[in-house]
Amino acid sequence: MARQFSGTLYDGQSAAGIDVMVEIVSVGLMLTKPDGSTDIWPYDSFTVMSAKRDGNRIAVSRVGASDERLTIAGSGVRDALDIYAPQHRRKSGRDTKQAILVSLAIIATLAGLYFAYPVLKNAVVAVIPESWAVAWGEAVVDSVPGTGDTCDDPAGMAVLQRLTEALTVNADLPYDARVRVDKSRTVNAFAAPGGQVVLLSGLITDAETMDEVAGVLAHELGHVRHKHALKRLIDIFGIQIVFSGIGGDLGTAGGLIMVLSYGRDDEREADETGIEILKKAGMPADGLVRFFDRLATKRAEMPNFSDFLSTHPSLNERSMATRAMVGDYVGKMPFSEEDWQALRWICGDPDADNEEAEEAEGTE
């Protein structure tokens, strides 16, 4: 294997090179200039910047601040460097091997994250101060379409206040519940981070008894107990961090409304806790069951909505599950018919737009 090659030295001052003779010696590259002077480039003082595919021409860069560059040409020069200069040996197929290893590592990491994530998330949720959760919750509530027109009829507010107190006194909630009613025809209710619960007035005007409203509120308080909204918010932050990191810009895609669309497990858990809260408050627990039944009947009449809701546990399923949880428990509603009417009038005349009450997303 030849150890001597012709080269061109670029001194970093001019684009015109000088011809040199390059010999691969034990300590490095030995350069002989036309005037006979020699210079040694130790092996750790340069990198092989580029090599032609035929292996007959390489470009070498001095490391550090020097702009000196050397081109070495001659048959087999890349192979010669492989043999005599181990630190500059080509790592053949290195990238392919690395790519395979890395692909496996990606899969392993994703699998690890999949299992570790819930634990991490619970740890994060546990350390978020209430004041942050409340501030985030306010932002979330503001961003939900149909909210903002908060009702404030004093008699209705007083009943809502009493209902909330009766339900939360033994409910073991991590935050104070802040419940309000917003004027909207939509039959819906949701819980935002920080214990904020919004009932849309369509839900109240649509309900046949106060038991149903109490049932839905208890369900939402179930979400509060388990900090479901906060957990969803963390999910979204997590997704955004990962995607913005990779360069894709999900931005606010999906928006904060995603926070409020819980998964099946969250819904079941909130149903379960809701029934428990109702029982602890001594209130009838079958209101929630009847609410599901009524929604299910309505949905059956409006088949267009069924596919929209297909990702949620079916109403029939939830109705059956909650009915089983209620069992033969019987509670007593500590509210009079007058109280119920006051609550119905919290946003003014409940029958004003009852006729047109549209049903949208159901309770979540």
Next chain:
Amino acid sequence: MDKMEPYFGQPREPVPAPEASGPEKLDCDADGGELFGIHVISLFLTIITLGIYRFWWKTRVRRYMWSHFRYKDDAFEYTGTGLELFVGFVIVLFLVVLPITGLNIAAFWLMENGNEVLGGLILGLFYIIVAVLFGAAIYRALMYRLSRTLWRGIRGGLTGSSFGYSFRYFGYTLLQIVTLWLATPYVTIKLFEYQLNNVWLGSGRLQFHADWRPLFKIYLLPGIIFGIGFAVLIFGYVDMLMTQMELTEALEADNQERADELLQEMASPGGLIALGLLVLFVGWIALFWYNAALYRTILAGSSFEGVAFSGKLTGGRFLKFHLFNWFILAVTGGIAYPWVQVRWLNLIVEVVEIHGEPDFTKIAQSTEDMPKFGEGLAEAFL
């Protein structure tokens, strides 16, 4: 150490003499598969570092592409580092992005709290700052890249001022809006003139002068087609709004027959809108011929220390090139991206023709100051 054998008497490898007639070409031996390996590894590292590695990712890709791109058998070299890009990003995050985000928040806060005028003014200021920074971001990114590009150990460079470029960019954008984008050839050539005349390799400077008028003739066809397309689109949109209004009226008047008729009309795919989009598509195809002409003009208008350039890119070639890129990206779900990058390098090799040779002894190392950190603005705005 052994005594050296006399060497200079030996015959050297024959160097092919440059053909007097034909132009010289660049050369590229980048490989999509190798580049793919770099991308996969970097993607993984980017994920596990929550995105931080992406600066090193960019650097690795550039280093690979530059080192496989050659002029006169000597490869280009990229000496930028991931750390420089990262620091540039952090600086811009704190000095630019956070303050102007604060400005934006302040504007909305003021408007929410009854101070609409001041809030509106601050919001306007915010948009102007963003628009000006946009042009600066383009220029500064190019400044950084050229300062990290070496050939035969000689550094490239971009002089001129990023804000000089940016104010031109801003002004020309306004001109574009006023002329409904018919000024595109003029604006493009003027911006390239500012940029390219500031490009250096060491002490050698690129010169660029070109006439935009011949380009304007080629631009007229796509330009007019775009004009028609947008007009049809706007007309179709207004028509749709009017049908909707009519439908509301019909429903309120309980005119079921008319309502059904209108609903049917709306259900059929918006005829005018579809037509408008089709026209825009045709205009966009015609634009390839303009873009090819633009690149030919840029090459023909450029010279470097006595070297002239030319290009032989045609609109059909450029269209085929893009169609194939999209095809392989679509069927592989984007995995073919590294191969597309290599195709771009190969297209440059195919197209660029170099006439003559500079006096290399006159090209000395650059004495320009180099930007210390890179591309933070581009990271934020592009």
